[in-house]
Amino acid sequence: MALQDHGESTRATVDVEEVGPASANGSLGDGPENGSANGDVKKVDEQAQVQQDQQEVATTPAKSGGEKDFYGELEFTPNFAALAKSSKPTSLEWEDVYLQIKGRDILKRISGKVGSHELMALIGASGAGKSSLMNVLAGRISGTGKKVVSGNVYVNGAPVNPIRYRKNVAYVLQEDALFATATAREALEFSAKLRLPNTVSAEERKQIVDELMVSLGIDHVANTMCGSEMVRGLSGGEKKRVSIGIELVTSPSILFLDEPTSGLDSYSSWKVVSILKALSRSGCAVLCTIHQPSSETFSIFDKVMALAHGNIIYNGQVATIPENFSNHGFPLPPNTNPADFILLLAQTKKENDLPRINEEAGKASNVEIMVEGSNNNETDDALAKRQGSSIQVPAGHGELFDGERTASSVWTQLSELTKRELRNIVRDKGALIGRFGITAFLNILFALIFLGSADINDEGYELRGHFGALTNMFIGAMFGASQPVLLTLPMERVTFLREYSTGSYRSTPYFLSKVAIECILYFLTSLLVVIIEYWLVDYQGNFFALVGELFMLSLVSASYAFFAGSLAPDVKSAQEIAPLVFVPQLLFTGLFVSVDQIPVFLRWAQWLCSLTYGLNLGMITEFGGNRCEPSNPNSPSSVIACQMFLEEMNVETDMVGFYIGMQVAIFALFRIGALFALVWKARNFTS
Numbered sequence: 001m002a003l004q005d006h007g008e009s010t011r012a013t014v015d016v017e018e019v020g021p022a023s024a025n026g027s028l029g030d031g032p033e034n035g036s037a038n039g040d041v042k043k044v045d046e047q048a049q050v051q052q053d054q055q056e057v058a059t060t061p062a063k064s065g066g067e068k069d070f071y072g073e074l075e076f077t078p079n080f081a082a083l084a085k086s087s088k089p090t091s092l093e094w095e096d097v098y099l100q101i102k103g104r105d106i107l108k109r110i111s112g113k114v115g116s117h118e119l120m121a122l123i124g125a126s127g128a129g130k131s132s133l134m135n136v137l138a139g140r141i142s143g144t145g146k147k148v149v150s151g152n153v154y155v156n157g158a159p160v161n162p163i164r165y166r167k168n169v170a171y172v173l174q175e176d177a178l179f180a181t182a183t184a185r186e187a188l189e190f191s192a193k194l195r196l197p198n199t200v201s202a203e204e205r206k207q208i209v210d211e212l213m214v215s216l217g218i219d220h221v222a223n224t225m226c227g228s229e230m231v232r233g234l235s236g237g238e239k240k241r242v243s244i245g246i247e248l249v250t251s252p253s254i255l256f257l258d259e260p261t262s263g264l265d266s267y268s269s270w271k272v273v274s275i276l277k278a279l280s281r282s283g284c285a286v287l288c289t290i291h292q293p294s295s296e297t298f299s300i301f302d303k304v305m306a307l308a309h310g311n312i313i314y315n316g317q318v319a320t321i322p323e324n325f326s327n328h329g330f331p332l333p334p335n336t337n338p339a340d341f342i343l344l345l346a347q348t349k350k351e352n353d354l355p356r357i358n359e360e361a362g363k364a365s366n367v368e369i370m371v372e373g374s375n376n377n378e379t380d381d382a383l384a385k386r387q388g389s390s391i392q393v394p395a396g397h398g399e400l401f402d403g404e405r406t407a408s409s410v411w412t413q414l415s416e417l418t419k420r421e422l423r424n425i426v427r428d429k430g431a432l433i434g435r436f437g438i439t440a441f442l443n444i445l446f447a448l449i450f451l452g453s454a455d456i457n458d459e460g461y462e463l464r465g466h467f468g469a470l471t472n473m474f475i476g477a478m479f480g481a482s483q484p485v486l487l488t489l490p491m492e493r494v495t496f497l498r499e500y501s502t503g504s505y506r507s508t509p510y511f512l513s514k515v516a517i518e519c520i521l522y523f524l525t526s527l528l529v530v531i532i533e534y535w536l537v538d539y540q541g542n543f544f545a546l547v548g549e550l551f552m553l554s555l556v557s558a559s560y561a562f563f564a565g566s567l568a569p570d571v572k573s574a575q576e577i578a579p580l581v582f583v584p585q586l587l588f589t590g591l592f593v594s595v596d597q598i599p600v601f602l603r604w605a606q607w608l609c610s611l612t613y614g615l616n617l618g619m620i621t622e623f624g625g626n627r628c629e630p631s632n633p634n635s636p637s638s639v640i641a642c643q644m645f646l647e648e649m650n651v652e653t654d655m656v657g658f659y660i661g662m663q664v665a666i667f668a669l670f671r672i673g674a675l676f677a678l679v680w681k682a683r684n685f686t687s
């Protein structure tokens with residue numbers, strides 16, 4: 001059957017007389033890109049006409065469904081004319097993309113194209129390979145480990161290595177990885193401040209954010225917090241539009257979206273896809289995976305690629321689906337949503353019985369205009385090739401991670417991140433009340449239980465009670481500091497991964513901002529604990545020494561939690577890992593068994609126990625020197641008894657510096673470990 005050759009009404013593309021030997025260049029495999037200076041891209045001289053067309057398309061509000069569009073009456077006409085001025089019209093083409101994971105063929109030589117000004121949907125049953133294809137094209141999967149990747153990718157007709165090109169594309173994740181307590185405006189401003197070069201003035205940034213909020217239809221909720229499961233905030237559709245806006249601040253020319261409508265009702269989905277259509281009209285090539293779109297939403301797309309079992313079953317215009325399938329012996333029943341029809345076919349037919357309809361097959365390849373001297377449309381790679389230089393980028397080593405390249409300075413990153421963390425503490429009132437309220441409640445309870453236990457002048461004084469009160473206070477500080485981190489980090493981590501992987505900031509400012517805020521919080525909670533307990537329990541040591549020791553232990557305990565939270569896939573797993581880290585600490589303090597009695601091959605673990613060092617310092621503060629000397633001769637307390645107790649507990653009063661040094665070392669070790677764990681996750685971050 002002869003496929004119809006459908007015109008591309010909105011694209012600014014031109015046929016080329018000659019296309020260079022593509023397979024040698026822009027390959028997805030391990031090989032370097034070493035294309036020639038000539039021959040890859042054929043330039044044409046119709047630029048002026050095409051650019052005029054592009055401008056017209058860009059300034060025309062997107063229509064979202066023609067006459068069938070009953071939502072159209074609601075007059076939602078997003079317009080990204082402003083973006084059209086700053087983004088470069090770009091097309092994305094891929095050829096023979098192959099992906100194998102653990103010996104299984106996931107993508108079987110897929111070819112396709114999404115032109116500038118085009119919106120393409122990637123559909124297919126679950127597991128068909130949609131996300132995999134998009135991740136390969138977006139440079140988020142490389143041929144390392146058990147993955148084999150090959151194929152060619154072209155941007156504006158020039159071969160590129162997607163991993164190298166990754167920083168030029170925007171990727172909107174399925175999960176809205178938004179900072180819950182930031183407002184919609186703050187989320188966009190944060191992205192603009194950290195991702196736009198510092199040549200962009202504050203006023204220009206504000207204008208970009210303002211225009212985006214209007215275009216995305218979120219200006220009316222500008223000051224509403226994004227929200228989360230714990231914090232009330234934006235609706236699902238509004239959050240998705242904020243997520244898109246965050247990526248749009250950099251005026252990307254290629255936009256990928258992984259299931260942008262998942263979890264949204266049909267009107268919200270329609271609105272999001274209408275926005276994508278308008279975006280494509282600004283010159284952006286937009287590709288998104290989508291599950292079960294309504295007919296109205298599906299008809300907004302220009303093109304669709306349907307996958308099944310890693311193969312294309314349809315690649316072409318949305319409008320010609322009925323005709324093409326009918327020509328292949330699969331007539332679309334009347335009043336059927338074409339997307340549902342394709343998905344049903346994909347899931348009910350055997351692999352060999354499925355059609356392979358490809359409108360692009362056999363067509364002369366189209367490439368976007370490239371003009372010598374004017375780099376308007378040109379990619380870095382294309383420029384390098386035109387100039388005859390070769391680019392060698394081994395798969396799996398995007399520059400983003402190797403150099404942690406960011407647009408803003410480290411100081412800007414540190415100040416923005418710290419401001420955001422501070423705001424988070426103030427706005428998340430539930431967490432704030434919980435943190436200080438629970439600390440106050442528990443320590444009042446402890447103080448009442450151990451009321452006067454540390455009073456060495458009391459005739460009923462018992463060293464055991466004094467030590468018990470002290471131990472309880474330190475154990476409380478350890479768990480009090482680690483629990484909030486274990487609960488929040490796995491949730492916050494996805495935001496870090498998104499922001500870090502898009503080059504918003506480096507890892508060090510992120511960690512420093514966290515530590516800065518922790519310092520404030522842990523100092524205040526430690527102070528609160530000692531204020532409550534000091535006089536009620538009647539501790540003997542220096543008030544500020546006890547505050548400092550609890551503060552140090554809190555910071556180190558949070559480091560363990562940070563490490564566990566960085567490794568754990570979710571909150572539940574983090575909670576499950578926590579006992580592994582904290583319970584052994586109780587055993588190595590010497591509370592239940594002397595360390596000398598623990599088998600030698602396990603004894604090394606004592607060196608990693610911050611609780612031991614913290615408690616040793618606390619014991620020196622409470623029982624060291626002549627602090628056990630009572631003024632009441634009837635009290636059983638005595639300096640000698642305390643010294644013997646310290647010896648029994650293996651506490652050396654002249655090793656204060658060592659105990660502090662070990663706390664600092666453990667703090668650094670686990671923080672750096674967590675940092676590596678997070679950066680490693682960010683490197684492998686694909687969804």
Ligand SMILES: Nc1ncnc2c1ncn2[C@@H]1O[C@H](COP(=O)(O)OP(=O)(O)OP(=O)(O)O)[C@@H](O)[C@H]1O
Pocket residue numbers: 101102106124125126127128129130131132133
């Ligand atoms: N890291 C991996 N290890 C093993 N198999 C994988 C991995 N990533 C993807 N796959 C497999 O590749 C196939 C395609 O997955 P992919 O996520 O691309 O499908 P999808 O079409 O996007 O599905 P969904 O709509 O459910 O997200 C699936 O069978 C999946 O199990």
